[in-house]
Amino acid sequence: MNSKNDRKSQDGNRSKELPLTLARRIAELRERKNLTVRDLAQDSRFSKERIEDIESGLETWLSSTDRQLLARALAVDPYIIQEVEARPRLEESEDPERYAAILADLTDSILKGVKEHECPKCGNTLRCRVQEGLDIDELPVYFAKAFCQKCPFILK
Numbered sequence: 001m002n003s004k005n006d007r008k009s010q011d012g013n014r015s016k017e018l019p020l021t022l023a024r025r026i027a028e029l030r031e032r033k034n035l036t037v038r039d040l041a042q043d044s045r046f047s048k049e050r051i052e053d054i055e056s057g058l059e060t061w062l063s064s065t066d067r068q069l070l071a072r073a074l075a076v077d078p079y080i081i082q083e084v085e086a087r088p089r090l091e092e093s094e095d096p097e098r099y100a101a102i103l104a105d106l107t108d109s110i111l112k113g114v115k116e117h118e119c120p121k122c123g124n125t126l127r128c129r130v131q132e133g134l135d136i137d138e139l140p141v142y143f144a145k146a147f148c149q150k151c152p153f154i155l156k
């Protein structure tokens with residue numbers, strides 16, 4: 001995980017001097033903008049408690065929607081936040097039941113029309129779509145499909 005972050009942080013100059021944990025980076029970015037926790041909560045539409053959780057390291061990663069809201073409120077590229085997120089990776093072999101549950105949730109929300117998701121394996125963006133087919137009675141059936149742009153994860 002660290003080697004990936006090291007490589008990424010060498011790419012851009014903007015994030016070089018920023019703290020390397022999500023908690024400290026969010027606090028630093030907030031202070032640079034002269035925002036209080038309350039201001040940031042208001043601008044990002046997070047609760048004040050949630051900002052405190054993030055800044056104290058209780059939350060270590062964000063959904064892409066939340067990340068975008070927070071990035072907008074802090075006036076940074078979402079990547080600046082994402083590169084220091086620490087996400088528990090989920091391997092099917094570690095917990096097959098939970099893995100299946102996560103895939104079921106993923107399937108469900110793709111079928112509800114959500115187009116972008118976090119890859120459950122690596123956290124990068126999944127490309128999602130709904131494929132329409134016909135069942136044996138020629139009634140329409142819908143399948144959720146997704147593939148990761150960074151790792152071999154596929155939902156089919």
Ligand SMILES: [Zn+2]
Nearest residue numbers: 119122148151
């Ligand atoms: Zn992935």
